[in-house]
Amino acid sequence: MAHLHLHFVHHRPRFLDVRMALPAKALAGIEGLDVAEGGGLDLSAFPGEPKLIVHQRHMPWEDPDRLAPLRRTIQRGWVHVLEFDDHPDLVAAVNRTRMRPEHWEYLAAFHAIQTSTEPLADLFRRHNPEVAVFPNAAFALPAPERKAARxxxxxxxxxxxxxxxxxxxxxxxxxxxxxxxxxxxxxxxxxxxxxxxxxxxxxxxxxxxxxxxxxxxxxxxxxxxxxxxxxxxxxxxxxxxxxxxxxxxxxxxxxxxxxxxxxxxxxxxxxxxxxxxxxxxxxxxxxxxxxxxxxxxxxxxxRLFARQVPERVAWYRSLWDRRLELTEAIGQRVPTMRARFDELRAA
Known part of the structure; x- marks a missing residue:
């Protein structure tokens, strides 16, 4: 089976260890996966090989051309997944803004979304049907010990x-x-x-x-x-x-x-x-x-993370296998993306 290249992009890394940094570290030890983190991704890397980017809770709130980076990743053959584990309206409020139609459209422009709960999955499926739920989990289980103080x-x-x-x-x-x-x-x-x-x-x-x-x-x-x-x-x-x-x-x-x-x-x-x-x-x-x-x-x-690894890896691989179908679906959901895909195919 071909190696799957997984790249985790931490747009706002603080307080999101259980959704990005720790899963990346755990998956790095799995045979058949090539896992990397951070920025500086060479989009031209791994031509023709299975490759996928996981973006952590990313939302360019005020960028009018927010879809352009997603178009570039698709042009270079990458499948991209959005990791989002909170209600977008709450995240918007923390960022002193609000969800607008173009923000929901941004969620629809990803190949897939991964999240932590079924209520969130139901919300995201209204805008993007390819959603997987990976519940939050523990990455270590220290042996029980008697506490020294109350x-x-x-x-x-x-x-x-x-x-x-x-x-x-x-x-x-x-x-x-x-x-x-x-x-x-x-x-x-x-x-x-x-x-x-x-x-x-x-x-x-x-x-x-x-x-x-x-x-x-x-x-x-x-x-x-x-x-x-x-x-x-x-x-x-x-x-x-x-x-x-x-x-x-x-x-x-x-x-x-x-x-x-x-x-x-x-x-x-x-x-x-x-x-x-x-x-x-x-x-x-x-x-x-x-x-x-x-x-x-x-x-x-x-609820140990190790229990969900096989399902997670299988889903990532299935996204790669279905990338053409999923890319076509993006164009159906987001017409401006479809027009750009047509231009790329004609070039």
């Missing part, structure tokens, strides 16, 4: 409203439990809402430092709102906590579909549940150990 972890981006609501509900308990340290990463509003002297704050960390800090904690909190946008998020925070030996208390949005309440974690369905469930875990070491062990077993059995 520490409660909160670490997430763009979940402030739900995080603040949970923190306010937890404030009285946090102040009453001087024996417990609350560790907040990245979201200062959540830290301030907690209002406890026994809470510490860290700015956003690189991914390995984030996991190292999480591993020192017994309990992880994962609040998430119930909007349509947040329902598209993944259960990654639970997977990270479970892989690193922490018990998760989470909102029902997203997490209730993965966590078995009372078996692999706990679900907080109302604001008053956060302090009640946390108190329960703090007071019951046996429960903490049982839930942490079951969650760790779940990740080992179902």
């Amino acid at each position: 520490r409660v972890f909160f670490g997430a981006l763009n979940r402030t409203a739900a995080g603040v609501e949970a923190a306010r509900a937890l404030g009285p308990l946090a102040k009453a439990r001087a024996d417990v340290e609350f560790v907040v990463v990245a979201d200062r509003e959540v830290f301030e809402a907690l209002g406890a002297a026994n809470a510490t704050f860290s700015p956003a960390l690189d991914y390995q430092a984030y996991l190292d800090l999480l591993r020192t904690c017994e309990i992880a909190l994962s609040p998430l709102g119930d909007s349509a946008y947040e329902a598209c998020k993944s259960d990654l925070k639970f997977i990270e906590a479970a892989a690193n030996g922490a018990v998760t208390i989470a909102s029902p949005t997203v997490y209730a579909a993965t966590i078995r309440d009372g078996v692999t974690g706990l679900i907080a369905r109302a604001p008053e549940d956060w302090p009640r469930l946390l108190q329960r875990l703090l007071d019951d070491a046996a429960l903490r150990q049982r839930l942490a062990g079951a969650a760790h077993d779940y990740v080992r059995g179902e």
Whole structure:
């Protein structure tokens, strides 16, 4: 079987390790794949050989000629895939803009899209039917260990409203439990809402430092709102906590579909549940150990990245095998791309 050349392009690499950098590293060890990362791609490389570019959450918001680079990659024989693992409207808001028709057209101009959840896949299929779902996964599974201190972890981006609501509900308990340290990463509003002297704050960390800090904690909190946008998020925070030996208390949005309440974690369905469930875990070491062990077993059995490698590689190869059909489909979806393809064929 011919080597497949995979090139991962990190347009905004921070905080997206689990979708790009770590998969690239893991796939680099697979026989039959030639994996590279970063910019500086020579589009004329590997003539006639299977080759594919994965673009990480790329959206040239204000570029009127945003389709030109995609046309060039197709002209040189590359298949291109867009990796997008959040709701585009939320990503647009973070970039202080909004999704417009030309942005949705940009998504349609890729051969395929890969994402992390079925709700996102359903959204993307309205614009591009070639969508694959690769759930977020753990890349390492440290052996369970006894935690030296009682520490409660909160670490997430763009979940402030739900995080603040949970923190306010937890404030009285946090102040009453001087024996417990609350560790907040990245979201200062959540830290301030907690209002406890026994809470510490860290700015956003690189991914390995984030996991190292999480591993020192017994309990992880994962609040998430119930909007349509947040329902598209993944259960990654639970997977990270479970892989690193922490018990998760989470909102029902997203997490209730993965966590078995009372078996692999706990679900907080109302604001008053956060302090009640946390108190329960703090007071019951046996429960903490049982839930942490079951969650760790779940990740080992179902959510390690290695389990999805065969499906992922097979999909990438199928995209190459179907490249002419997929390129024709781009022209059907995006007429301006089709006109350019016609020019290329006539040249």
